Amino acid sequence: MPGNEVVLIGIGEIGGVLAKGFLRLGFSVHPVTRESDSQQLAARIGQPALVIVAVGENALSGVLDGIPEKWRSGLCLLQNELLPDDWQGVDSPTVISIWFEKKPGIDAKVIIPSPVFGPQSELMRRALAAVNIPVTVLADEEQLLFQLVLKNLYILTSNIAGLRTGGNVGELWQHHQTFARQVAGEIISLQEALTNRIFDREALIAAMVTAFEGDPQHQCMGRSARARLQRALSHAERLKLDLPQLHALQQSSAEQ
Incomplete structure (x- = not known):
């Protein structure tokens, strides 16, 4: 069963906001950078509640190719210019369309609520609510x-x-x-x-x-x-x- 842990692939400004939200919920957040050995991390931490892929759209394909097999069933995607063909081979990811802007040294600025759909939609909503960012949980694909x-x-x-x-x-x-x-x-x-x-x-x-x-x-x-x-x-x-x-x-x- 998924534990009280979240893996965060990509530690940019948006990733930082998400990390703060999950930490406020009491989750352990495991960052994955370019230098990280994701296979080794996957062997060590077991099954996380969520694996958030927070890299830019240009890096998404390569990152998905290298995702440890045991993480593939719990992915969350949030890239710009994202469409269903971009996650072929990934079953039922949680997908959120990010509608807040985060720049260095400045608090996140909400444009409109961010819609989310997928198995961990409610968890994403709770995490972002913990940092005062509104999320709308969608009904269907x-x-x-x-x-x-x-x-x-x-x-x-x-x-x-x-x-x-x-x-x-x-x-x-x-x-x-x-x-x-x-x-x-x-x-x-x-x-x-x-x-x-x-x-x-x-x-x-x-x-x-x-x-x-x-x-x-x-x-x-x-x-x-x-x-x-x-x-x-x-x-x-x-x-x-x-x-x-x-x-x-x-x-x-x-x-x-």
Whole structure:
């Protein structure tokens, strides 16, 4: 049976918030860094209550490949740009879409409640509640997929549109709404192609605007914006999907 222990793979800012929450619940938290021998740790601590994979999206695939077998049944994933295909081979992970921002030396800033689904959803809710971060426990996989696509829409629209507009998400929606909607439409088309599903576009955009309103000062263009644009276009090329706004942004970005 799972014990009163949590394994945390990746000790960045988000990982630190989660560690604090679980420590407040009385759990032992075992950090795993690049230098750690996870197989040795797995042999020593037994079956943890949860194994949180808190690495960035670019590192997720490699980390999942190296997860000790006895940990695979208790994983929690929280990456950006996450979709079900990203956890193929992992049975029933707990998945949380993180909607709080944590920067060094500053308390976590909540944008909207973070939705979670999976076997340890309630445990994640309790841990984050212990550090005053609200979580919504979802009812089913359909709701989870919508929430993952929503997070992707928010990140990709703000980052990619921000390559042209700069500024923050409040300004993006107030002053560049037509352009933002065009970019968002292409991002939704991409998400539909990646998931082989059709989504309610207006519901997604309305939910994105709610997130914009949760932190209107949030800057559009993060340091990963150009990489996100390139990754989106790589997916589109593979899926034979035409995204003219994104192609135009790539061209104008290359000329700068």
